[in-house]
Amino acid sequence: METNTIVENSRTQMRRGVLEYSILLVLRSGDEYASSIIQKLKDVDIIVVEGTLYPLLIRLKNLGLLSYRWEESPQGPPRKYYMITDKGKQQLEELDSTWQELVRSIDSIRSGAQMQIAAAENNQ
């Protein structure tokens, strides 16, 4: 269990890295309020908690990537539905590229051999 902590820790780190990206991706498919975002991410094993999400949503809103509207709930207090702005969509596209590049980067380190080629090309 001491051993597991190392991997668990690194797993958490990885998830953190894609948090903003994940949220934008979820909102690209439709407007959501905080709890439903948490649920959707949980469904794909990306764990986020309230204390993380709320400040993040506010940050993204202040950056102009998101906006929100209030909407009545069938039960309980009103919900704050977040939606992605045009600016948000544009940034999301860039993050998409970034993500794909990262996947490619990891792939090439994983298969070790290619690295010498890349290194040779860059070192000239």
Place this chain on the structure above:
Amino acid sequence: METNTIVENSRTQMRRGVLEYSILLVLRSGDEYASSIIQKLKDVDIIVVEGTLYPLLIRLKNLGLLSYRWEESPQGPPRKYYMITDKGKQQLEELDSTWQELVRSIDSIRSGAQMQIAAAENNQ
């Protein structure tokens, strides 16, 4: 340029998330010293600097995932070559799975539609 900072920031976050994993991957292909690790990661566009790497290597060594040996340099002071331990290899395998799961998770949010299925399955 204000706009770029958002993406740049998120890009950095993503890279951070895979730092430990990347280092273990590099060392799986062979022993390396700090500067050469930095170079190899730079070759695949994963930027790491000394102030980040040294503490990280020490942390991984203290966790028993890495060990090192000193080796003469053809020029300059001796180099600390890090190598991955058996424990490190075992943990790396788990990180490999973690990474693949993350890639799958992101893929499924990206294609939005699948999410309702997953949600329906989990909510019963």
Place this chain on the structure above:
DNA sequence: TTTTAATACCTTGTGTCGCAAAGTACTGAA
């Protein structure tokens, strides 16, 4: 009518960690 339970949003404090910057040390050539 007031208590409880459920839902939802928000804030504070703490710990971790990446990174810029500055420092130490070894080597060999000028």
Place this chain on the structure above:
DNA sequence: TTCAGTACTTTGCGACACAAGGTATTAAAA
């Protein structure tokens, strides 16, 4: 014996995720 190059290390700061606790709304139960 100074300088330049290489390599390892440490310190201080800032950002951020997250646990924990807090506020507000609603409706049903007591």
